[in-house]
Amino acid sequence: MSNAEKNPKGVQPRRAVLQMPEYHPPLAGRDGLRLDFNENTWAPAPAVAECLRQIDAVGLTKYPEREPVERVVAAHFNLAPTEVLLTNGVDEAIHIVCETFLEPEDEALIAVPTFFMYEVYVAATGARVQHVQADASLQFPVENFLAAIHARTKLICIASPNNPTGAVVAKKDLLRIAQAAPQAVVLIDEAYYHFYGETMMDEIRAQKNIVIARTFSKAYGLAGLRIGLLVADEGLMRHVRKMSSPYNLNAIALECLQVALADPDNYIDWYAQQVRECRTLLEKSLDAIGVRWWPSQANFVLMQIGPLHKEFVQAMRRRGVLVRDRSSDPGCDGNVRITIGPMEHTQQGIAALQESLKEIGWRRPDGN
Numbered sequence: 001m002s003n004a005e006k007n008p009k010g011v012q013p014r015r016a017v018l019q020m021p022e023y024h025p026p027l028a029g030r031d032g033l034r035l036d037f038n039e040n041t042w043a044p045a046p047a048v049a050e051c052l053r054q055i056d057a058v059g060l061t062k063y064p065e066r067e068p069v070e071r072v073v074a075a076h077f078n079l080a081p082t083e084v085l086l087t088n089g090v091d092e093a094i095h096i097v098c099e100t101f102l103e104p105e106d107e108a109l110i111a112v113p114t115f116f117m118y119e120v121y122v123a124a125t126g127a128r129v130q131h132v133q134a135d136a137s138l139q140f141p142v143e144n145f146l147a148a149i150h151a152r153t154k155l156i157c158i159a160s161p162n163n164p165t166g167a168v169v170a171k172k173d174l175l176r177i178a179q180a181a182p183q184a185v186v187l188i189d190e191a192y193y194h195f196y197g198e199t200m201m202d203e204i205r206a207q208k209n210i211v212i213a214r215t216f217s218k219a220y221g222l223a224g225l226r227i228g229l230l231v232a233d234e235g236l237m238r239h240v241r242k243m244s245s246p247y248n249l250n251a252i253a254l255e256c257l258q259v260a261l262a263d264p265d266n267y268i269d270w271y272a273q274q275v276r277e278c279r280t281l282l283e284k285s286l287d288a289i290g291v292r293w294w295p296s297q298a299n300f301v302l303m304q305i306g307p308l309h310k311e312f313v314q315a316m317r318r319r320g321v322l323v324r325d326r327s328s329d330p331g332c333d334g335n336v337r338i339t340i341g342p343m344e345h346t347q348q349g350i351a352a353l354q355e356s357l358k359e360i361g362w363r364r365p366d367g368n
């Protein structure tokens with residue numbers, strides 16, 4: 001018998017991997033003004049640029065040491081080192097949390113639309129994802145979500161502010177959810193914290209099933225370095241840490257992170273303030289044009305463009321401005337998301353938006 005006859009399908013992955021959804025973000029050809037992935041559109045702090053200039057190649061011969069930097073991070077956030085874990089972006093943080101807590105017979109609960117990677121990493125464990133759909137307001141569906149929690153719910157993922165809607169969940173509602181599911185880990189993704197200002201970090205000791213994720217990809221402008229942070233009570237964190245490679249953050253990321261946190265220029269505050277001001281400017285401009293938008297506490301706004309959403313995204317691209325079509329997200333038909341940067345970038349984005357709508361013959365929903 002030939003080898004092909006003995007094993008006609010070739011090597012097969014686990015069943016869960018065969019069934020996993022794939023995520024291919026449209027990252028190719030991103031020359032232009034990047035208002036499509038909610039990154040910082042400007043630059044990291046000048047102190048980080050200086051740090052990069054100082055890094056010497058000989059240092060790269062050494063394995064990265066994460067623990068001393070975790071002590072610095074813990075002190076920065078007024079936490080114990082046992083309560084933090086640095087990760088290779090929030091993406092890895094989600095992966096680690098799923099691998100730590102989910103058995104194939106468990107369920108994870110998410111409200112949609114939301115960040116897609118929860119679904120991917122839950123599916124990789126073989127566990128089932130249960131969805132709660134937001135209504136047309138695209139606000140977080142608190143009551144329906146609470147009603148969907150049951151005994152097999154082992155993980156709950158909530159982004160607040162949420163992507164792609166920008167909606168937030170009030171602290172009291174997050175606590176209600178965590179208290180209603182003592183058997184579950186509640187991952188609260190605060191990737192967009194800096195543009196909002198409310199955190200659950202101070203609740204981790206009282207509410208021991210909460211895990212907070214933060215990223216350095218957004219306000220800090222370090223998406224290319226891949227730095228994320230998990231924060232939880234040390235009882236939970238002991239298990240989570242076991243799932244992580246000790247070398248998951250590279251040495252350059254660890255160097256730059258310390259500088260970004262210690263930044264004497266308060267660059268983060270400047271950037272977040274610019275985004276807040278520009279969010280208001282964008283909202284006013286959309287009102288003036290007659291484009292419907294959803295209230296956002298993040299560095300982006302979701303807009304209702306309608307049936308011409310594809311033409312709109314292409315017309316923006318012709319003007320050198322990238323925006324993200326979210327029309328295929330559940331409940332988001334015709335919606336496009338635009339990232340907000342500092343004033344110069346926002347003004348450029350608004351000008352391109354006005355011209356693009358005109359070019360494609362877009363009409364206000366009321367026909368005016």
Ligand SMILES: Cc1ncc(COP(=O)(O)O)c(C=O)c1O
Pocket residue numbers: 037038088089090091092115159162163189191214215216217223227228
């Ligand atoms: C809600 C949310 N969480 C996490 C991430 C990814 O963060 P990171 O770059 O740290 O992996 C994103 C990126 O778009 C996001 O929107």
